[in-house]
Amino acid sequence: MSLQIDLSVHLTPTCALPSPILIASGGLGFGDTLAGAVALEGAGAFITPTLTLSPRQGNHMPRTVEASAGLIHANGLPNPGLEASLVTDIPRLLSLPCPLIVSIHGENTEAWRTLAERLSAIRGVIALELNLTPTALHSDGFLRGDTPNEAETLQYIAASLQTVRAATRLPLIAKLPNVGAEIGVASRAAVSAGADAIAVSQAFPAVAMRLSGRRFRLPGVAGGLSGPAIKPLALYQVWRVAQSVSVPIIGMGGVMNGEDALEFVMAGATAVGVGIANLIHPNTSAQVLAEMRAWMARNGVAKIATLTGIANREG
Amino acid sequence: MSLTLPRTPSPFYEIEAPVIYHERTVGAEYEIVFHAPAIAESARAGQFVEVLFGEGYAPLVRRPFSIFRANRDAGTCSILYVARGSFTSALARKRVGDGLSVVGPLGNRFQWELRRGRQPVLIAGGIGAPPITFLAREICEGESSLKYRPVVINAAKTRDLLVGQVEFGALEVSLHVVTEDGSHGRQGRATELLREIVHNSTAPLALYACGPMPLLKAISDIAQEFALPCQVSVETPMPCGIGVCNSCAIAVYDLPAQKTRMVRACWEGPVFEASNLVWEGY
Ligand SMILES: Cc1cc2nc3c(=O)[nH]c(=O)nc-3n(C[C@H](O)[C@H](O)[C@H](O)COP(=O)(O)O)c2cc1C
Numbered sequence: 001m002s003l004q005i006d007l008s009v010h011l012t013p014t015c016a017l018p019s020p021i022l023i024a025s026g027g028l029g030f031g032d033t034l035a036g037a038v039a040l041e042g043a044g045a046f047i048t049p050t051l052t053l054s055p056r057q058g059n060h061m062p063r064t065v066e067a068s069a070g071l072i073h074a075n076g077l078p079n080p081g082l083e084a085s086l087v088t089d090i091p092r093l094l095s096l097p098c099p100l101i102v103s104i105h106g107e108n109t110e111a112w113r114t115l116a117e118r119l120s121a122i123r124g125v126i127a128l129e130l131n132l133t134p135t136a137l138h139s140d141g142f143l144r145g146d147t148p149n150e151a152e153t154l155q156y157i158a159a160s161l162q163t164v165r166a167a168t169r170l171p172l173i174a175k176l177p178n179v180g181a182e183i184g185v186a187s188r189a190a191v192s193a194g195a196d197a198i199a200v201s202q203a204f205p206a207v208a209m210r211l212s213g214r215r216f217r218l219p220g221v222a223g224g225l226s227g228p229a230i231k232p233l234a235l236y237q238v239w240r241v242a243q244s245v246s247v248p249i250i251g252m253g254g255v256m257n258g259e260d261a262l263e264f265v266m267a268g269a270t271a272v273g274v275g276i277a278n279l280i281h282p283n284t285s286a287q288v289l290a291e292m293r294a295w296m297a298r299n300g301v302a303k304i305a306t307l308t309g310i311a312n313r314e315g
Numbered sequence: 316m317s318l319t320l321p322r323t324p325s326p327f328y329e330i331e332a333p334v335i336y337h338e339r340t341v342g343a344e345y346e347i348v349f350h351a352p353a354i355a356e357s358a359r360a361g362q363f364v365e366v367l368f369g370e371g372y373a374p375l376v377r378r379p380f381s382i383f384r385a386n387r388d389a390g391t392c393s394i395l396y397v398a399r400g401s402f403t404s405a406l407a408r409k410r411v412g413d414g415l416s417v418v419g420p421l422g423n424r425f426q427w428e429l430r431r432g433r434q435p436v437l438i439a440g441g442i443g444a445p446p447i448t449f450l451a452r453e454i455c456e457g458e459s460s461l462k463y464r465p466v467v468i469n470a471a472k473t474r475d476l477l478v479g480q481v482e483f484g485a486l487e488v489s490l491h492v493v494t495e496d497g498s499h500g501r502q503g504r505a506t507e508l509l510r511e512i513v514h515n516s517t518a519p520l521a522l523y524a525c526g527p528m529p530l531l532k533a534i535s536d537i538a539q540e541f542a543l544p545c546q547v548s549v550e551t552p553m554p555c556g557i558g559v560c561n562s563c564a565i566a567v568y569d570l571p572a573q574k575t576r577m578v579r580a581c582w583e584g585p586v587f588e589a590s591n592l593v594w595e596g597y
Contacts, residue, residue, distance in 0.1 A: 026559075033558035033582055036326030057564075057577050064554050064562040069372040071554065075561045078577065228372045256372070279555035280367065280376055282329060282418070 005293050006303045009044065009270050011248055012171045012196045015126060017044035017099060017271060020304055021261060021285050021292070024252050024273030025049055025103040025129060025175070026075075028282070030089045031096060038282045042289045043098040044271055048089070050103040050131040053111040055081035059139060060219040065208040067225060069254075071276055072206045074223030077105065077131075077138045082115055086122070094124040101173070104164075105131040105138070112163040120168035127171040130164060132157050132190070133202055137179065139220070153180030158193040165194035173250060175199035176237075178224075183237045184244035191245045198241050199250040199273065201234035226276045228254040235267050242268030242312050256284070258291020268309040318567045318576065318591055319583040320546070322423045323362070327557060328353040332417045334409050335391060340481050343398045345407055346383065347415075352390030354419045358382045360427075360449035361548050361586040364394065364419030365556040368409065378402050379553040379581070381446035381525070382420065383482075392419075395445040397478060421556045422585045425450045425546055427457075430521035433544070434463035436512060437488075438505055438534055440526020441471045444479030446548050447525050448486070455487050463518050464489055470505035470526070474498035506533045513541050522589075525550070528597040535589035545589040551580045558582030566593035 007019040025047045028034060040046060058078030065072045079085065093100050102119050106112025112130075119125055134148060134156055148156065157174065164172060174190035176183060176198060187198045203224025208217040234253025241249050251269030254276075255261050261272040277284040292304070301307060332349035339345050354364065365377035380394040398407035409415065427435060427450065435454055439447035447467070454465050465488045471477040472495045483490050492500025493508050501508070505526075513520060522545035524534045531547045538545035551563045563580040568591055575593050578584070 029559035029561070037328070037557075058561060061564070062552055062562070063564075064552065064560065066374060066376055066554075069375055071376055073560065073562065078561050078564065227375055276375075279557065279559050281416075282327075282557055 003297050003300065003302055005296050007289070007292070009305055009308075011127060011173070011271065015171045018042065019044040019289055020265065020271040021289050022101070022250065022271050022273045023047055023278060023285060024275035025131065027273070027275040027278040031093050032089070034282070039286050040096050040098045041286070043285045045099040045101045045126065046093060046096055047101045047129055047273065048093060048103050049079055050077050050105045051079050051082055051085055051115065052077060052105050052107060053082050053114055054107070055079065055084065062218065063223075065217045065223070067206065067208055068229055070225045070227035070229030072208055072218065072223040072225050073203065074218050074220050082118060086118065090122060090125075099126045100124060101127045101129055103129040103131050103175070105135070106160065106163070107135045109159070109163050112160050113167045116164040116167035120170050125170065127173055128164065128168065129173040129175050129199060130160060131175050132160060133177040134180070137177070148180045150181045150185070153177065154186065154189040157181070157186060157189045161190055161193035161195055171196040173197045173199050175202055178202045178204050184240040187241040187245045191247055195247065197248040197250060197270070198245060199252070200237040200241055201230060201253040204230055204233060226253070228256060230254050231260065235263060238264055238267045238269050239312070242309055255288065258288050258295055261288050261292055262295060262307065265304065265307045266309070266311045268312055270305075270308050318569055319578060320423050320426050320586055320588065323357060323359060323420075325357045325420065327418055327421055329416065329418045330354060332415050334411050334413050334415060336393075337409060337411055340395070342475055344395065344478055345398060346393050346395050347406065347409065348384075348391050348393040349415055349417060350390055351392050351417050351419070354417065355385045355387050355390050355392050358385035358392055358420040359424035360453045361424035361446050362420040362422050363556065363585065364392065364417050365421060365553070366394070366406070367416045368414070369405065374402060376554045377418065377556065379421075379556050381449070381548070383445040383449055384452075395448070395479060395482070397442060418556060422581060423583070425523055425548070425586050427454055427521070427523065430544055432462070432519070433521035434516065434518040435465040436468070436509070436520050436522050437465055438468045438509060438522065438524040438526065439470065439479060440505060440524070440530040441476050442478055443525035443527070443548070443550060444469060447523065448479045448482045450523055451483070451486050451488050466512060467491065468493060468505050468508055468512075470494070470508075470530075472496065505530060506537060509534065509537055513537065513543070522546070524548070531589070532594045532597045535592070535594055538589050546586055547589045547592070548585045549580050549587065553581040556581045567591045568593060
């Protein structure tokens with residue numbers, strides 16, 4: 001007898017996703033290159049690269065360096081800006097065969113508000129993900145000079161969420177920054193300010209050296225580290241957030257296969273983002289889903305939701 | 316007017332491709348042939364593949380290689396590479412029967428058909444040679460009656476850095492070899508030789524080049540000076556090749572809008588009209 005496998009999950013009580021596997025922000029870009037090559041039928045949602053109100057050209061070259069089991073990237077959030085995206089990218093992304101979540105970052109209060117208002121008028125956008133890494137840290141020179149202290153970081157998270165909360169009824173996912181505040185404390189600040197779900201991990205601050213030149217490799221020195229190298233750090237964050245708040249968690253960081261995704265679920269994630277694996281194997285999300293199904297069938301698990309946070313409940 | 320050359324509208328494929336031939340051509344230069352029919356089917360000169368192999372995420376991301384040869388009947392493609400860094404040195408240890416993970420065909424191609432009636436002058440700088448050999452072959456085989464024999468300049472700093480010598484030698488092209496230190500062929504720079512060819516030619520010319528950015532910039536200057544059409548294939552790091560990661564952004568002029576715009580070398584390129592690229596800073 002074959003087991004009926006149910007992969008659906010809920011981001012909020014009223015926001016259901018067909019599966020827990022999401023395309024993490026930036027994982028497949030703005031989706032303009034995928035036709036005929038990448039199948040997204042089973043994906044839980046496609047999360048866009050972070051949109052800002054004004055266009056951003058991005059940082060200087062080079063923008064990426066490979067590290068051990070990871071990639072350091074310092075793109076600087078290149079994106080066409082809200083208005084251009086509403087004309088080109090969003091309509092195309094809405095025609096994908098999976099739900100659409102838009103990642104946003106406001107460079108000031110007014111920008112947060114406008115992004116939220118304009119996007120909540122678009123039918124088919126099921127949620128907004130707030131990229132809560134402070135604006136200065138997205139650009140070349142990331143972390144040079146003063147970094148915000150914990151009080152400032154928590155204040156920034158709360159203020160940004162409150163602004164967006166007041167401007168939209170869409171579910172809000174708070175993607176927490178990796179600098180400035182302890183992740184459990186940050187998640188509590190986000191939930192108090194209106195977040196419906198928490199996303200961790202953002203890429204981790206990282207530096208690569210060029211020994212022969214006695215220099216840093218990236219022109220802005222630091223970038224964000226993604227890939228298998230960060231999986232244990234990301235699992236730690238999922239566990240910490242699960243200890244701290246009771247809203248759904250989107251876990252990500254180095255998910256390359258179905259077993260990785262299941263580990264995030266068991267540590268507390270309701271849904272799992274796949275980022276860099278997509279740029280290596282464009283059909284990773286479909287592969288991860290197939291592997292999860294196979295694991296569940298082998299282990300007699302019918303509903304993925306029953307595994308969420310299971311490690312936190314036992315022992 | 317378009318800022319970038321058109322793309323072939325075919326999708327890309329990810330293929331677990333068995334190696335069917337792998338030989339050293341000369342020095343540390345190797346040709347590796349793999350079975351990838353879906354890629355071979357539509358591959359054209361200037362396009363590239365993204366290659367990955369290894370265990371335990373070492374390496375993690377793919378490396379781009381220009382397609383060197385594609386055989387549609389046999390369903391095979393090949394790349395020509397020099398075993399120098401850690402990736403290519405590991406690639407050199409692959410044996411016939413081993414698998415490579417290959418994504419392709421990617422990028423746009425040289426649009427030489429736009430310039431029929433002009434004599435093609437192809438300039439290969441160092442490791443930029445493989446797509447130029449493919450282009451030379453495509454032109455030689457694509458024209459039933461070639462009005463002008465293609466001219467090829469194969470250039471490098473020194474003999475050991477020349478790539479594609481064997482293949483260029485086997486083609487019906489008029490081949491000029493130049494090294495900066497004179498260790499092989501004529502001593503000098505590709506651009507000095509190009510100037511001479513341009514000066515002495517009575518035929519209308521069209522330039523095609525692949526190599527390091529400073530070389531392409533110098534060629535672009537010559538093209539502009541003599542009002543010659545010129546297509547260049549740019550070499551930038553391309554971790555994904557599928558237009559996603561934005562690590563290969565390059566500036567083009569958007570003349571109607573009177574500004575510059577960033578495009579993805581891997582997707583809107585890698586072949587550009589030289590006159591569309593912003594060369595400042597190279
Ligand atoms: C090329 C690239 C682009 C990314 N762009 C964004 C972005 O625009 N906004 C964002 O919040 N996160 C972005 N991320 C971070 C990922 O969404 C994810 O949080 C992180 O990479 C960890 O997951 P991974 O290891 O599966 O990539 C990007 C990551 C990569 C590799």
